[in-house]
């Protein structure tokens with residue numbers, strides 16, 4: 001195939017080829033993001049996402065949004081600046097959640113027999129939708145970082161509460177009060193995860209009484225803003241065309 | 249064109265492989281057989297498990313069994329391991345084949361981490377309810393923060409029946425009885441499916457139109473603004489407002505359905521009751537100790553003084569869960585795991601009763617294949633080549649005294 005020759009012979013064929021490209025790129029993007037995002041999220045959010053007895057009002061609420069806004073920011077930057085496509089966050093989170101569910105279902109439940117109601121992943125989709133819509137409406141990275149990033153952190157806990165609330169019902173067990181989630185962690189033995197490495201309900205937010213979740217969520221939202229900026233630039237750098245020869 | 253297509257196809261394949269390997273990357277630890285690979289000094293000088301009892305060899309699904317006994321927290325705890333100030337009484341099983349229905353130290357339920365004191369002995373019990381059929385090796389286990397898991401002896405237990413029959417009924421403080429095995433599953437699946445569908449809808453809204461090539465061309469030719477239409481914006485606003493509305497509504501519904509919820513419970517438990525051990529009247533001085541590599545035997549010269557009022561004999565030397573017995577004096581009646589029991593592994597040069605007030609120097613040999621099998625001999629390659637263990641002395645009535653020894657060990661290669 002010489003460079004002077006056109007690859008397609010008619011407009012109809014061009015349209016068809018372009019569409020084929022769309023699907024192939026989308027497929028590749030989806031699974032490449034899935035792989036990278038999944039590893040990143042497991043290494044940084046890890047146990048907070050794995051176990052119901054780590055999903056607390058302080059640290060889970062803070063950590064999960066901060067470490068999960070990364071790939072959405074980067075993919076958004078690539079898809080928006082090059083193609084004006086505002087689905088970078090949603091496609092990333094859909095890919096991640098597919099990977100997480102495969103992992104939890106096949107490995108945690110299928111292979112090791114931890115009940116799914118103990119090791120289900122966190123829900124990140126509400127925040128991703130907001131992030132994409134803010135980017136589409138504003139077309140501005142700064143606004144998306146500030147408004148979208150903050151919203152991403154804020155909506156995380158309420159977006160997950162309907163899923164975890166049933167597990168926070170208290171129970172009296174052999175003379176001690178605990179939540180059903182705590183009991184799951186006690187019952188379903190994890191040899192490699194002793195109780196003391198569980199980082200929950202730690203921190204200095206004691207002055208806020210029992211309303212720590214909103215405070216943690218705000219804090220998380222603020223950090224999300226910074227992380228969004230950072231990863232947006234990663235995405236921009238990554239989607240440069242300097243790596244490829246020729247004009248694009 | 250074809251070349252590019254092939255390239256994209258190849259790339260997609262690579263991506264798919266990455267995905268699969270990423271998904272496989274993390275599986276929670278399923279094995280519980282780390283005991284042999286743990287440094288010998290860790291097993292000898294940290295926690296000594298003794299008087300152990302596995303209540304059953306075979307249990308049916310939904311039935312319970314207990315593992316009970318005592319553990320001694322060694323006073324000569326190694327420098328290199330963090331002190332057991334934050335410890336968790338665990339159980340070494342390959343994943344949740346049993347559920348831990350209860351665990352107690354000194355009669356106190358210990359679902360959380362505890363603080364243990366050096367030199368103390370504690371009584372413990374773990375109640376297990378059988379969940380998954382199979383043959384499982386069940387170890388006692390203590391996790392120490394900064395020290396890792398300290399694994400005790402393991403014994404094989406068979407679970408019979410079918411996991412499908414397993415139930416884990418719990419009554420909550422709100423008066424509901426639930427099966428924790430499947431509780432809330434429908435709710436979890438429902439919300440995840442619901443939000444996933446909403447995410448897919450947003451994606452579908454965009455990808456049904458021509459994507460990358462034409463949009464890229466439009467941007468490079470300065471027509472970027474035409475790519476997001478008024479309708480797109482309206483639908484986008486709809487998605488955002490809808491998302492917030494659904495989150496708010498579902499929060500409200502949840503608050504109504506579960507008015508009583510509490511935060512996760514955490515925090516260290518202090519003041520765990522240790523066991524009052526009978527006072528020791530026997531004192532032991534280790535004159536020297538050598539490990540003979542070819543003979544798989546440890547030899548020690550001990551000077552024993554009996555300050556009590558009854559004659560005593562040395563019946564057992566226990567280290568790293570391996571028990572060396574002098575069958576003339578002591579016998580195991582608890583069904584201790586065979587591989588860790590040397591019923592005639594202890595030889596004492598003169599083991600006639602040591603009268604009150606008497607002092608005697610004896611040669612004690614502890615020999616068994618377990619030194620090799622359990623890699624205790626690796627001790628000689630440890631940075632701090634010491635050995636440690638418990639000696640048990642018996643009087644005529646069978647009363648027992650426990651004395652700990654802790655001394656340097658010299659290897660002998662010939």
Ligand SMILES: [Cu+2]
Pocket residue numbers: 280281282283385386387402
């Ligand atoms: Cu084992």
